[in-house]
Amino acid sequence: MPTPLEMQRTFALVGTGGCGKTSLAEMLLLNAGAVTRLGAVEDGTTNLDYEPEEIRRRGSVQPACATYMWNKNRHFLLDIPGDGNFTGDMECLLKGVDSVVFVLDAVDGVRPLAKKFWNIVQQAGLPTIIVINKLDRDRADFQMTFDGLSSLGIKPVALQLPIRQGESFLGVADVLSGKARMFKADGGFAEAEIPAGLADDVSLLRDITVENIAESDEVLMEKYLEEGSLTLEDLHAGLRSGVVRGELTPVLTCSALENKGGQALLAGIEALLPSPLDRPPFEGQNGETRSPDPDAPVACFAFKTLADPFAGQLTLLRVLSGTINGDVNLKNMRTEDNERLGNMLYLTGKTQTPCKEPVGPGAIVAVAKLKNTRTGDTLCDEKSPFALPMPQLPPQLITYALAPKEKGEEDKVYAAMQRLLDEDITLKLGRDGENGDILLSGMGQLHIELSVEKAKRRFKVDIILKTPKVPYRETVRGKCQVQGRHKKQSGGRGQFGDCWIEMEGLPRGSGYQFEDAIVGGVVPRQYIPAIDKGVQEAAARGFLAGCQVVDFRAKVYDGSYHTVDSSEMAFKVAGSLAFKKAMETLKAVLLEPIVLLTVSVPDESMGDVIGDLSSRRGKVLGSDSQSGNTEIKAHVPMSEVLRYAPDLRSMTGGQGFFTMEFAHYEEAPQPVVEKVVAEYQAARAGE
Numbered sequence: 001m002p003t004p005l006e007m008q009r010t011f012a013l014v015g016t017g018g019c020g021k022t023s024l025a026e027m028l029l030l031n032a033g034a035v036t037r038l039g040a041v042e043d044g045t046t047n048l049d050y051e052p053e054e055i056r057r058r059g060s061v062q063p064a065c066a067t068y069m070w071n072k073n074r075h076f077l078l079d080i081p082g083d084g085n086f087t088g089d090m091e092c093l094l095k096g097v098d099s100v101v102f103v104l105d106a107v108d109g110v111r112p113l114a115k116k117f118w119n120i121v122q123q124a125g126l127p128t129i130i131v132i133n134k135l136d137r138d139r140a141d142f143q144m145t146f147d148g149l150s151s152l153g154i155k156p157v158a159l160q161l162p163i164r165q166g167e168s169f170l171g172v173a174d175v176l177s178g179k180a181r182m183f184k185a186d187g188g189f190a191e192a193e194i195p196a197g198l199a200d201d202v203s204l205l206r207d208i209t210v211e212n213i214a215e216s217d218e219v220l221m222e223k224y225l226e227e228g229s230l231t232l233e234d235l236h237a238g239l240r241s242g243v244v245r246g247e248l249t250p251v252l253t254c255s256a257l258e259n260k261g262g263q264a265l266l267a268g269i270e271a272l273l274p275s276p277l278d279r280p281p282f283e284g285q286n287g288e289t290r291s292p293d294p295d296a297p298v299a300c301f302a303f304k305t306l307a308d309p310f311a312g313q314l315t316l317l318r319v320l321s322g323t324i325n326g327d328v329n330l331k332n333m334r335t336e337d338n339e340r341l342g343n344m345l346y347l348t349g350k351t352q353t354p355c356k357e358p359v360g361p362g363a364i365v366a367v368a369k370l371k372n373t374r375t376g377d378t379l380c381d382e383k384s385p386f387a388l389p390m391p392q393l394p395p396q397l398i399t400y401a402l403a404p405k406e407k408g409e410e411d412k413v414y415a416a417m418q419r420l421l422d423e424d425i426t427l428k429l430g431r432d433g434e435n436g437d438i439l440l441s442g443m444g445q446l447h448i449e450l451s452v453e454k455a456k457r458r459f460k461v462d463i464i465l466k467t468p469k470v471p472y473r474e475t476v477r478g479k480c481q482v483q484g485r486h487k488k489q490s491g492g493r494g495q496f497g498d499c500w501i502e503m504e505g506l507p508r509g510s511g512y513q514f515e516d517a518i519v520g521g522v523v524p525r526q527y528i529p530a531i532d533k534g535v536q537e538a539a540a541r542g543f544l545a546g547c548q549v550v551d552f553r554a555k556v557y558d559g560s561y562h563t564v565d566s567s568e569m570a571f572k573v574a575g576s577l578a579f580k581k582a583m584e585t586l587k588a589v590l591l592e593p594i595v596l597l598t599v600s601v602p603d604e605s606m607g608d609v610i611g612d613l614s615s616r617r618g619k620v621l622g623s624d625s626q627s628g629n630t631e632i633k634a635h636v637p638m639s640e641v642l643r644y645a646p647d648l649r650s651m652t653g654g655q656g657f658f659t660m661e662f663a664h665y666e667e668a669p670q671p672v673v674e675k676v677v678a679e680y681q682a683a684r685a686g687e
Helices: 021-031 052-057 090-096 112-123 142-152 196-215 218-227 232-244 262-272 410-421 445-459 525-541 568-585 603-615 644-652 670-686
Strands: 009-014 064-070 073-079 099-105 128-133 156-158 160-165 168-174 179-183 189-192 249-253 299-308 312-321 328-332 338-341 344-348 351-354 364-368 378-380 398-404 428-431 438-442 463-466 473-477 479-488 495-505 512-516 552-560 587-602 619-626 629-637 657-667
Touching: 009 021, 009 090, 009 262, 021 064, 021 073, 021 099, 021 128, 021 262, 052 445, 064 262, 064 364, 073 262, 090 112, 090 299, 090 312, 099 112, 112 142, 112 587, 112 657, 128 142, 128 262, 142 156, 142 249, 156 196, 160 196, 160 249, 196 218, 196 232, 218 232, 232 249, 232 262, 249 262, 312 344, 398 410, 398 445, 410 428, 410 438, 410 445, 410 463, 438 445, 445 463, 445 644, 473 495, 479 568, 495 525, 495 568, 512 525, 525 552, 525 568, 552 568, 587 603, 587 644, 587 670, 603 619, 603 629, 603 644, 644 657
Parallel strands: 009 073, 009 099, 099 128, 128 249, 156 249, 512 552
Antiparallel strands: 064 073, 064 344, 160 168, 168 179, 179 189, 299 312, 299 378, 312 364, 328 338, 328 378, 344 351, 344 364, 398 438, 398 463, 428 438, 473 587, 479 495, 495 552, 587 629, 587 657, 619 629
């Protein structure tokens, strides 16, 4: 019997790395009867972290799906990784769900990265429940974490207070019912009276909670003011209505590792979070809208692609509108090709269950062997086109060069990495136009390393990860006039090209300029572009350290030619020779790229981080502190922050994060010049 859509829930677990999302998912699945044992991240036995890289590092690397039945209703869960290396596609993933369970660590509270994730969830417009996890830990502090919620700019509604004795998490006080729920060994609970020492706190919190619920609904507010109280039914209805509208954010508590609080959370998800039918209409690429109606034309959004050892690839589809069975033809709005959906699957981690029932809005199903569908595509009824816009992804933060262990296998390495791009849209693959290196860009050092590890394991290719190359540039100061003359006679037709150029440095960012100042036809018009090309090709090879020369003007103003021996090739060589002479005459300068680094850290780490940036030759542009967190902006040489992520992690206990974007080029100091030139000369000597 299919679940009535008004009782179906589709939600994501969101939170920073280490807050216990995957353990919390295990607890939910166990209490719902979807799995038979409580897996542990530390032991590598969880259902949702199943990739070898996840088991080894004890943390999620990719999102995982699960489905379970609660009160005979089907719910869908999406566990999103919390490490900043693996959250670049969060906005895309959130298009696959109707709501969010936002997980906080009771020891760490609200940290900078949690705020960043919270802002992404809010921009997506998704109703949210907050769960404070790890209340079994020694330094767990519910009040500190709850107070920190004010920095998220929300109205939190505490529905539970933890009952602790020493360091033990014994139960919760239910704020609305005024009863205690003491945990039992099987994950359930027994009702009891609230401990005397907690009764006043619960009573005070209930008054605040009732007022917050009443304020979110005019009818309830009038009733509250007239009668002075609200029934439990009024409060539950008002709370759900406020959550669905995004005006209220309930707060629950748990200890996922000890399986405490799972049943209350399952009940809260079903009672408070929206169904697919509660969603506002989806907005399409061209301003059109589509309601989440099971009787509307079919539209599905492909929000993730996963590798599968048998099918090759699984595409995760979220049904936006309409109702689908397997074996249906839908149009891909990006490619305009038809895709045939074969058998649909429900996923719980890597466990696949055939979906034998029609599914409607809100359902998450996996489909194998789609031909041309990739993450971000919309599949829909050909007669009723609709396309959900793909969110803009954040820029990649770091680039590494890749090389095969065996020479000659470059194409094999490139092909292996190319296949990973289908499932990880935050990776970018390219080639260095200057030296032909394979370049892999990603969200951090760990992201790149694990992607390469995955490619090695799956595609049996040996890849060496090389230190990222810094894109240094060269330029010149001053002005000079030089001759480039190429004359070669070796029997038969010779080669002759002769040009005079004036070369001068330009202000930073001006690029390359070429000027034709030839008068009187001393160099025929057809040879002028060849001189320009010769100068550009020589500039691309560099002078000091093999880096492209930029920000200069080359003006050709004189020269001579031979009616028989002159050719485009001869004048190209002449232009190249003129450029080299000019570089020898002028003062060559090495430029280094400067990035704008934006770092968000806890206030207590600010001094260490600013000191560290100064040691990296950084110039701090300013800082802004709010609610215990500081955002620092600085200009830093790119060469100094290539491996910044692990250093920032160690300085801030994993609580800091950063973004980086190219800002401008600056003249490099002499020690840097000497080092770069020496490395270039050593590399050339070794060739």
